[in-house]
Amino acid sequence: MKILYILKSAFSALRVNKSRSVLTILGIVIGVTAIMLVSVIGESAQSLVLSQVESLGSRTIAIVPGREPSGPADPSAAESLYADSLKMREIEALKKPSNVPDLEEAVPIVFGLYSASFGGETFNSMVIGSTDFLAEIFDIYPEEGFFFDEDDIKARAEVAIIGVKLKDELFGNSDAIGEKIRINGRNFRVIGVFPPKGQILFFNFDESAVVPFTSAQDYIFGIKHFNRIIVQAKTEESVPAVLRDIEITLRELHNITDPENDDFFASSQIEIAETLKTITDILTIFLAAVAAISLLVGGIGIMNIMLVSVTERTSEIGLRKALGATGNNILLQFIFESSILTTLGGLIGVLLGVTLSFLASIILGQLMNMAWDFSIPFFAAFLGIVISVLVGLLFGIYPAYKASQKSPIEALRYE
Amino acid sequence: MSLIEVKDLAKIYYGDGVQTPALSGVSFDINKGDFVAIMGPSGSGKSTLLHILGFLDRHTHGKYLFEGKTIDDYSDDDLAHIRNKKMGFVFQMFNLLPRTTILDNVKLPLLYSDIKESGWDKIAKDAIKAVGLEKRIDHEPSQLSGGEKQRVAIARALVLKPEIIFADEPTGNLDSKSGKAIMEILQDLNEKDGHTVVLITHETYTAEHAGRIIRLHDGKIESDKIVDHRHHAKKDEFFK
Numbered sequence: 001m002k003i004l005y006i007l008k009s010a011f012s013a014l015r016v017n018k019s020r021s022v023l024t025i026l027g028i029v030i031g032v033t034a035i036m037l038v039s040v041i042g043e044s045a046q047s048l049v050l051s052q053v054e055s056l057g058s059r060t061i062a063i064v065p066g067r068e069p070s071g072p073a074d075p076s077a078a079e080s081l082y083a084d085s086l087k088m089r090e091i092e093a094l095k096k097p098s099n100v101p102d103l104e105e106a107v108p109i110v111f112g113l114y115s116a117s118f119g120g121e122t123f124n125s126m127v128i129g130s131t132d133f134l135a136e137i138f139d140i141y142p143e144e145g146f147f148f149d150e151d152d153i154k155a156r157a158e159v160a161i162i163g164v165k166l167k168d169e170l171f172g173n174s175d176a177i178g179e180k181i182r183i184n185g186r187n188f189r190v191i192g193v194f195p196p197k198g199q200i201l202f203f204n205f206d207e208s209a210v211v212p213f214t215s216a217q218d219y220i221f222g223i224k225h226f227n228r229i230i231v232q233a234k235t236e237e238s239v240p241a242v243l244r245d246i247e248i249t250l251r252e253l254h255n256i257t258d259p260e261n262d263d264f265f266a267s268s269q270i271e272i273a274e275t276l277k278t279i280t281d282i283l284t285i286f287l288a289a290v291a292a293i294s295l296l297v298g299g300i301g302i303m304n305i306m307l308v309s310v311t312e313r314t315s316e317i318g319l320r321k322a323l324g325a326t327g328n329n330i331l332l333q334f335i336f337e338s339s340i341l342t343t344l345g346g347l348i349g350v351l352l353g354v355t356l357s358f359l360a361s362i363i364l365g366q367l368m369n370m371a372w373d374f375s376i377p378f379f380a381a382f383l384g385i386v387i388s389v390l391v392g393l394l395f396g397i398y399p400a401y402k403a404s405q406k407s408p409i410e411a412l413r414y415e
Numbered sequence: 416m417s418l419i420e421v422k423d424l425a426k427i428y429y430g431d432g433v434q435t436p437a438l439s440g441v442s443f444d445i446n447k448g449d450f451v452a453i454m455g456p457s458g459s460g461k462s463t464l465l466h467i468l469g470f471l472d473r474h475t476h477g478k479y480l481f482e483g484k485t486i487d488d489y490s491d492d493d494l495a496h497i498r499n500k501k502m503g504f505v506f507q508m509f510n511l512l513p514r515t516t517i518l519d520n521v522k523l524p525l526l527y528s529d530i531k532e533s534g535w536d537k538i539a540k541d542a543i544k545a546v547g548l549e550k551r552i553d554h555e556p557s558q559l560s561g562g563e564k565q566r567v568a569i570a571r572a573l574v575l576k577p578e579i580i581f582a583d584e585p586t587g588n589l590d591s592k593s594g595k596a597i598m599e600i601l602q603d604l605n606e607k608d609g610h611t612v613v614l615i616t617h618e619t620y621t622a623e624h625a626g627r628i629i630r631l632h633d634g635k636i637e638s639d640k641i642v643d644h645r646h647h648a649k650k651d652e653f654f655k
Binding site: 005009316322323325326327328407409412 | 471
């Protein structure tokens, strides 16, 4: 058999029914486009999340109070169990060089949503209590004014550095430095304003007010413990050792012998990144699977049309058989036709998917004020085309088989 | 040795518990180079006979030897290969592929042959030339008259130089002039190139272009005679 010639004649057979061919491949086009779109956006979202985590610095370790959740049904997932296990005592222990020799700094963090008001304006802001080292960890320094210092923390000073959105909401265009905002019935003097920063991991600094952790604990939240302890290791290489030392130190402090009973959970930025990667991976795969259903529907459409085509061309099949075509020749011809259809659909879908995901990355970037990076997803494109060829083969086999089984006289008699 | 040897050939259709015989015991031989017409009213079994002779269908009883070998030994694929190599078909309805050029229509049997694609063009063009349509090579069937379409069909039947040509009512859909031209070509193929021709028709005049007429009635042979006053398409034209 002359493969090239069969290909050519399959093409011309499809050209004869141009509009039908176009409509037929629509399902495949939509399916492949959807898969491309989902995987590209999923990938971009993932790299965005990862870049956020990485912006924390690769030397960062976060300690969360409570038990590491073993699943969504675990009651400790809500941090209700041992939620107050991290206090100043723990920070002091960690800071001892004999305990964690490679620790550079350990920073407490308390946070919560509280409304901040000035004059008649009120805004629901994220109040973050910490030390001035927070600025270094999150790489966020006041644009105007300055950060509070050690003395402010000791004195439980009622001072705050506010995010740009909070500043706009409360003060508009007028100057905020030196003014007093009200949080939980206390007056906090604004000593600095952050530049626009957007979301970093869990905190949107644009909408936050950062205050000394001592003031936050006493005057706002009324707690003695911390919500997080952020530890900075001296070097990237020492992160695993620091992580291990933290666990040993805290277990000793809390008299824990079995790691199963840990009342804290420490993880490095790298581990967080890996967890997030897994989550976004699962999400992407799930969405792609949903999109794949439309490919299935498209495939059934192809089968339907090919069956119609086989019936319509009964006399052509009979003629070909009379002229010497074997059943396999006919089978091949129709499988070629359906595969060409789906492959074309796949190619169009890939082009459409790339174009749309490029547009989506621009729109999302504008909308969320984030840098969505866009790269042509070669693997997804390759997969999209391979899948559409397979759909053509799979759903083309039955109609092609029916065609190949037609008896030549029956087929010739058909008008 | 006869090209075709048929003995007590029968075809019985079984359906809904009823047996319908289309052919009931026909016997004859066809030699290489013969021009045989098979005649009969509709329902006489002439089309069924042609289908069996042309390997398009299988008989249910009796014997059919083609080139001395029984058809029973062949698989469907074997039959397809033999049809391709040794048989040419011309149908009443022409059966050309629509929206496909004359050249590509004539090439169709080559697709299923062992001949390399590089040689197809020349072979197909020679066959088209033989029926005098070389100027229409790039036309599509819809642009041709009925007579021209049938000439394309003959070119397609000829393209692999078959041993035998089966023509099923080739003039049935043509006016008398075009029909005559077709008969002229068939006679030429038989006399000049030595092709065996089996012609099915219900018109006595057309049948008398053959050298021998087999008349069928109700699936049986009514008569099998040599034609005494054979028509010659070319001479008739001359006398007109």
